[in-house]
Amino acid sequence: MGQDYSTSLQSLINDSNSDFAALAFVDSRKRHIHWKHVSGSCSQRLKKMVGKPGIDLSGMVVRFGDVMIVDNSDANINEKRLEFPSMVAEGLYSAMASPIAIDGQISAVLVVGSRTERTYTQADICLIKKEAERFASMIKAKLNIVT
Template identity: 30%
Template structure:
């Protein structure tokens, strides 16, 4: 797993560089416990992301996992009455804009890839497509490592 972890974190650094974003992270579903955890990050200011645990139907990650469709946040500002748990990763990393896309393994949404900025930003179509394509490649990389793991 150590090698895969290094590959994932290097990939997150690459997508940050290619999209000129401040933060990139990968959340993964734990089907046994019915939870979603942020597993890997690049550009993080602290390790709070590691302690964020959500239900698969909650928060920005849960929304993307449930719908299987990307979510583009042009300007995130929490509002009075909002549940902070719905935006915990955005709050923990002080993100103002983000692209969150599904990560598919064996034709099922198993997690999400998030890239974000700590300033307001309108993402162009090229950046959005780049993140979507990157998530597909990461899903294929992870699927390959699962399929070829020693038993």
Template identity: 30%
Template sequence: MGDKKLAADLAYQELVRTIYQQEDFDFVGIALQDTTSWRKIHWRYAAGNTSQRFRKIILRSGIGIAGLVIRTGEPFLENDLAHHQYAGYMSQPITLIEQLTSAVAVPIFDQDHLVSGVLLAGYRQQQRVTAHSGHVLQEYLQPFQ
């Protein structure tokens, strides 16, 4: 079990690094559901992060962008995060900590087709995310699903 987890950790870290290097996003991160409690979601991997504060974020299903994507299984896309209906630290801590102005997030599905995590990418400047941005992220996830 330990070798499998280590391999997954390395693969996810390499995935965020690859997306960050090959695409033009300012931040790329992955949040995963805790294996011991399906109600807890942690941001575990990131590239382009401004600090390690993202690691301290613990969400519940339905809270924050990651919680919303995990709960609904649907992508999230927003180009004006500061004025989004759920703006604020309690609702979107990752966007505030990383100073993101726009973001796109897509669900990560496990082998049983259940949502196990979220891949998020965003910008700090006034760049827009589009449905195409979400498709790009989903393409990167293909080998994992």
């Protein structure tokens, strides 16, 4: 199933005109976020990082339960992106992340990013939300969760 995630992440990179896509899983018992599947990575640092709710882009998504965007629409983009260690580790200038909910709980986070300046559109937001739902289905299938 890991190969399915990798293939899907690579397709998401192509479909979203991005440079990077990743899937981070939430360990609700320890309240940690672990990067498990990454495509387009330029560093091994990300997979070694452990996040927490409210910290980093994935942590903000877990905390607030909604899509988070860091892009050129923010006048302070250069300072803002430095607040997110995952963006710094991957050299990303723009990124968007969506929660992946399973049975009402955020179980994972889907992230796409670009190493160039970019402003995400409503179509981009719709795409990542749709892909997050698809990844939720893949995760449920792997875990044999029936809904």
